[in-house]
Amino acid sequence: MTESKTSLGSIENNKDSIQKAKGKLLPLTIVKIVLVFLALGLGFSIVSMSMARYFWDKSLAMQSITRFQPCIGEETSLEKWIRPPLNLMHKMTDEQLFWRASLVPKVHNFPFKRVPKVAFMFLTRGPLPFLPLWDKFFKEQPHTLYSIYVHTLPSYKPDYPSSSVFHNRQIPSQVAEWGKMSMCDAERRLLANALLDLSNERFVLVSESCVPIVNFSTIYKYFVKSQHSFVGSFDEHSPHGRGRYNWNMAPEVEADQWRKGAQWFEVNRELAVTIVEDHKYYPKFEKFCKPSCYVDEHYFPTMLSIETPALIANRTVTFVDWSRGGAHPATFGKHDITEGFLRKITQGHSCLYNHQNTSLCFLFARKFAPNTLEPLMNLAPMIFGYG
Ligand SMILES: *[C@@H]1O[C@H](CO)[C@@H](O)[C@H](O)[C@H]1NC(C)=O
Ligand SMILES: *[C@@H]1O[C@H](CO)[C@@H](O)[C@H](O)[C@H]1NC(C)=O
Ligand SMILES: *[C@@H]1O[C@H](CO)[C@@H](O)[C@H](O)[C@H]1NC(C)=O
Secondary structure (H helix, E strand, C coil): CHHHHHHHHHHHHHHHHHHHHHHHHHHHHHHHHHHHHHHHHHHHHHHHHHHHHHHHHHHHHHHHHHHHCCCCCCCCCCHHHHCCCCCCCCCCCHHHHHHHHCCCCCCCCCCCCCCCEEEEEEECCCCCCCHHHHHHHHCCCCCCCEEEEEECCCCCCCCCCCCCCCCCCECCCCCCCCCCHHHHHHHHHHHHHHHCCCCEEEEEEEECCCEECCCHHHHHHHHHCCCCEEEECECCCCCCCHHHCCHHHCCCCCHHHCCECCCCCEEEHHHHHHHHHCCCCHHHHHHHCCCCCCHHHCHHHHHHHHHCHHHEEECCCEECCCCCCCCCCCCECHHHCCHHHHHHHHCCCCEEECCEEECCCCCEECCECHHHHHHHHHHHHHHCCCC
């Protein structure tokens, strides 16, 4: 009995120990199973994430392709040669870019329907204070009529909203200093990048303190129908004009060929190429026009007056107020912006357009302080005809 009891007891004990062992075993297997599921889940999510990214990239690429290139898969057609770059950011040096931009077709008739575009080239330091006004200006205008290029200080990383016409329109930029050759380099860089789009026919340089003072269709027609490019150019017999001429520039530039003009130009495609390809005048200006010779006021006006005098209007289309005197034109502040003041800017001028008298002489005005945005936005619909 005792034996059986003990054996029973030992059985009981065994049962207990089995139960205990089971109790230990059970959580161990659960942990294993959970681990396996965890590993599976992790693996699955990694795979699905990369799949999603792959398809996302692919669909983005498809979107951009379909947006710019209607004839997808026709790499053997003409489309390949006339398509503008998908991405404005590139890794070309200026030397490579200028070479590429200076390629010009010898056959003058385009074997396709080419709608001329106006390239708006923004030469800025940092943010664009008048971005909302420009967005209003471009609103509802077909993308086939204009393109936008922005050159900033390289340290500035813009984040224009995706709803803005400025989104992704930044070009590779370098430091540009007022009155120095680096400023002309930036302007040539803007022209060269814009030349990569074969549809760009007119190229206008604007600054961050500049606003359009007429509507888009007026500007478009004014440029596209003009026989001349709007480069300011005059011969000033003063220390600030001919006084900046350096005799070492001869024979490329003689004293009586020396010209001065505002930095804010507008040129057609032919002149844009002339500027980008120049290697005759550039070294002379780089070497012999340093402050107080402000090269951005002399290089293009002088060069174009020598090379293509008949093609430039010798006037700028950007209004600026020099009446307050000094080395810089007046900056308009918030309290300047009244209906009467803006009417004075837009009216009462007289100039030649295609050899005819006209009162429409200015399409843009500067310099506006950032705090003028609100009053300008309010008055733009009535006075500028947009917004
Ligand atoms: C643009 O302005 C011109 C001149 O003021 C006007 O005749 C034309 O109707 C305007 N165009 C649009 C689309 O508002
Ligand atoms: C601009 O000035 C040049 C002389 O520098 C002259 O030959 C040309 O005819 C002028 N352009 C116009 C449109 O008057
Ligand atoms: C332009 O107007 C001025 C007077 O304001 C006149 O002397 C000149 O002949 C006119 N030019 C043309 C081309 O009509």
